[in-house]
Amino acid sequence: MLVDNALSSGSFPDGAEASAGARNEDLVALTGDADMAHTPDDPDARLMVLAGRGDLSAFRTLVDKYQGPLTNFLNHLVLDKAEAEDLAQDVFLRAYQASRRYRPEAKFSTWLYRIATNVALNAFKAKRRRPTVSLDAMEERSGTEPARAATGQRPDRELERDEIVRAVGHALGQLPERQRMAVVLQRFEGFSYEEIGEALSVSVEAVDSMLRRAKAALRDKLASYRGA
């Protein structure tokens, strides 16, 4: 709890202002681990190191912070909210399992989403072996495009916006899995191309290529909605 307060407030109980260097020294003293002296200025990475030493409250802090974005990320991939929650739980359990080996060489979020992409890819593989699709996913992935308003009727702005949102969601669901992952990481998680490459274990050039193709595909799917 002492360390949690220090990490979240950015200051130590004695009132001293915390700099990144001072925090690392304190963590080295607390954990007895020289690695902590070289942790990047990433509070989440420090929490994960503490979790690796059995600090469950540190791990809980990370779960609280990332369960929303992670579930959202997985939901965009598997198109099933319940499954996304199960997969998110799986991601956190795997992260805890790996916590003893965790070394803060990169941002914690990149490391966590690398686990998430592997979990999602495994889920895709399992689905290909046992093709059962949820009702939500069926609606998203149906071969029919979302219906447009009849010619001559001018939909009001709200209906039009909903229609476009449904269309773009449908188009996203039709992208190949890795392209979809790259899109979601860039658009919703704000990952750089380099971070996406680390999460997907591909080069920056490959990320650029994936996102270029994804943008072109989305543009083609939404062409009829432009200027509506």
Next chain:
Amino acid sequence: MDCQEIARKLSAFLDGELPEAERVQVRQHLQGCARCAADRESLAFAWERLRELPQAAPRTDLWPRIEARLAGETVAHGWRWFPWSPFPALAATALIVGLLLGVQVGELVVNAGAAAAGRAGQVGLEPVDVQYFGDVFPGSLADAVLNAGVETRSPQPGRVTR
């Protein structure tokens, strides 16, 4: 840069991933080329619509389920939850080794017991008929019984019947 190069760089340009010098070149080209500018607009239209997709937060807090799984695994195994732990494999190996050792020890016990009984003048020793299904393998417990001098009724070597 020509239009073909610009087309290849538009995606990274929209994502803010181009180095500063290239970003300036693309911007200048777009200001002077209507076709590339229209291309940029159509890409940006679809790309920006993604942000309007509803966000899916978990319906309930995931922590209680995660904590329960971690606690359950720790209690069951007595160590940190680690699905790839070598301990189950080591335990299985120890069990197999134990069984093999037990057989060997049993063989020694039977031999010793039979020898002792023989020295005691066959007191209480009756021919043993044991029916089983299969050959007697050298070194097995059944083999040890047969070789311990226990009288059998079967005329077939290596087999005893009840």
